[in-house]
Amino acid sequence: MANNRVICTENNVDYLSIRKAMTSGARTIAELVKLTGVCTKCRGCKSELGAILSSVCGCKNVSLKAVVHAVRNGADTVKKVGEVTGAGTGVNEETGEECGKCKGLIQNIIDLGR
Ligand code: FES
Numbered sequence: 001m002a003n004n005r006v007i008c009t010e011n012n013v014d015y016l017s018i019r020k021a022m023t024s025g026a027r028t029i030a031e032l033v034k035l036t037g038v039c040t041k042c043r044g045c046k047s048e049l050g051a052i053l054s055s056v057c058g059c060k061n062v063s064l065k066a067v068v069h070a071v072r073n074g075a076d077t078v079k080k081v082g083e084v085t086g087a088g089t090g091v092n093e094e095t096g097e098e099c100g101k102c103k104g105l106i107q108n109i110i111d112l113g114r
Pocket of ligand 1: 057058059088089090099100101102103
């Protein structure tokens with residue numbers, strides 16, 4: 001997962017705030033505007049919001065589309081989504097510990113079905 005940094009420079013909204021909004025159900029730029037206050041006009045918003053929204057697991061490079069597809073095909077737990085897509089199964093290369101940072105988002109996708 002990427003380190004935290006400001007994405008929306010106009011309204012000072014950082015990456016982790018955007019990911020937190022996604023874990024709360026935001027799947028579109030309009031929903032991010034509502035939940036985080038991103039402006040949609042600055043360079044970070046124009047160039048990065050779409051990519052952030054389309055990604056679930058940075059460790060395994062798994063997209064939202066792939067996770068939604070797995071859920072709609074019966075993966076009804078975070079573990080099952082991981083077995084099908086690899087999402088949520090990343091390991092910190094330095095410590096050898098499980099990452100798991102995307103598991104909250106995976107659970108939210110299961111809960112909402114989108
Ligand atoms: S972001 Fe690290 S396991 Fe998904």
